Amino acid sequence: MKNIILVLFALLSLQAHSQFQLNGELRPRLENRHGYQTLADSLDNSATFISQRTRLSAFYQKDQLKTGISIQDVRTWGSQSQLNATDGLLSIHEAWFEYKLIKNLSLKAGRQELVYNDHRIFGNTDWGNQGRSHDLMLVKFNDSTWTVHTGFAFNQDKEQLNTTRYTVTNSYKAMQFLWINKKINKIDASLLFVNNGIQSPLTKAGIRYNQVTGVHLEYNTNQNNLVIKGYYQSGHDGSINRKNISAFLGGLEYNYKTNKNISLAIGFEHLCGQSQTDTSKSYTNMVHYFTPLYGTGHKFNGYMDYFYAGNSHGNVGLRDFYLRFKFQREKFFIFIEPHYFMSAANVLDNKYLIETGQVRSMEKNLGTEIDLSIGYSPSKLISFKAGYSQMFGTSTLETIKGGDKDEINNWAYFMITVKPEFIVK
Numbered sequence: 001m002k003n004i005i006l007v008l009f010a011l012l013s014l015q016a017h018s019q020f021q022l023n024g025e026l027r028p029r030l031e032n033r034h035g036y037q038t039l040a041d042s043l044d045n046s047a048t049f050i051s052q053r054t055r056l057s058a059f060y061q062k063d064q065l066k067t068g069i070s071i072q073d074v075r076t077w078g079s080q081s082q083l084n085a086t087d088g089l090l091s092i093h094e095a096w097f098e099y100k101l102i103k104n105l106s107l108k109a110g111r112q113e114l115v116y117n118d119h120r121i122f123g124n125t126d127w128g129n130q131g132r133s134h135d136l137m138l139v140k141f142n143d144s145t146w147t148v149h150t151g152f153a154f155n156q157d158k159e160q161l162n163t164t165r166y167t168v169t170n171s172y173k174a175m176q177f178l179w180i181n182k183k184i185n186k187i188d189a190s191l192l193f194v195n196n197g198i199q200s201p202l203t204k205a206g207i208r209y210n211q212v213t214g215v216h217l218e219y220n221t222n223q224n225n226l227v228i229k230g231y232y233q234s235g236h237d238g239s240i241n242r243k244n245i246s247a248f249l250g251g252l253e254y255n256y257k258t259n260k261n262i263s264l265a266i267g268f269e270h271l272c273g274q275s276q277t278d279t280s281k282s283y284t285n286m287v288h289y290f291t292p293l294y295g296t297g298h299k300f301n302g303y304m305d306y307f308y309a310g311n312s313h314g315n316v317g318l319r320d321f322y323l324r325f326k327f328q329r330e331k332f333f334i335f336i337e338p339h340y341f342m343s344a345a346n347v348l349d350n351k352y353l354i355e356t357g358q359v360r361s362m363e364k365n366l367g368t369e370i371d372l373s374i375g376y377s378p379s380k381l382i383s384f385k386a387g388y389s390q391m392f393g394t395s396t397l398e399t400i401k402g403g404d405k406d407e408i409n410n411w412a413y414f415m416i417t418v419k420p421e422f423i424v425k
Helices: 002-013 350-356 395-401
Strands: 019-034 047-062 065-076 090-102 105-112 134-142 146-154 174-184 187-199 207-220 224-235 247-257 262-271 318-329 332-342 365-379 382-393 409-418 421-424
Antiparallel strands (some): 019 409, 090 105, 105 134, 146 174, 247 262, 332 365, 365 382
């Protein structure tokens, strides 16, 4: 902690001859959960708590050099004693430098957020208090119409003497990616390729690679926005059997702005899944479910995070049909988004199998979720946001998630975000 403070003071001493910003964020959030992420059981009580993210971010620029440091503390109110003598919750969210090598070409290295297109494959997971950031080197090219980013990462638990085995969960051991973006009039087109390397379970030095390749296309006018995206996943999984992967994600969304205050949207997203009823060797030897890597899961498939947002649902994939209504006027907005969910692959009817000994799939309908959010921002320094969501689940959702569909499964929150600007120079 002492070293971090010294770094900030060193940056402050340089501000007279450069561009320097010191910003903060304080974000307490009250939540009440009963059936959040999975259906509640009849014996479950509601969970109510307040969590908070606190960030201090410094940005420095001079000549061809930029640097950024973001320190954060993530905690639940009351998780530490009033007389606590340590601050073990403090961490570095970002710590990077970017140097302009030549015109239009720069190098960025260190711990940094990755956000591309709509956050589906790479996102900063801002809703989660901890956020998401990566340790990597990024080469960036930019001109008036083309943007090209290519990144490289190699991760280890700690400094080692005789092994490269990587044991950190939910992360990659090595990763390379290429993102190309081109803007032509009203069209914004992107190509993304990710080579995602995970630790082999069989050898200490081995890396299993899987790839995601896809496009994200947008067409924009004053009133219309059309988004088409598609990604294919290939390579090998991390199982002992080293299975091949063949899966895809496809999505389509149309937004229409009726006037300056009201916008409407309709959309569909399909993520491949693994059938629970096809037991043939040729099928089970292949991974058919899509994994959306390192995106912002909370943004997609309902705010109750039943699917993909750090949460399993039997690998049966998902079809998400949704509508969206948003009213925004000056400092206030209201947002309503209903979802209709279906499994992309067959779900095994276990009860029928036990009773008859025969394999049968259940209905693919997983349920309906309704999300409501309202917000008010009296200034750029402070904002208030509240929301309520409810899931109306089905027997099929019970089968893959557990819990009781007949319980009232809901989630509500109230959040205040304060963003002070301590120094802007």
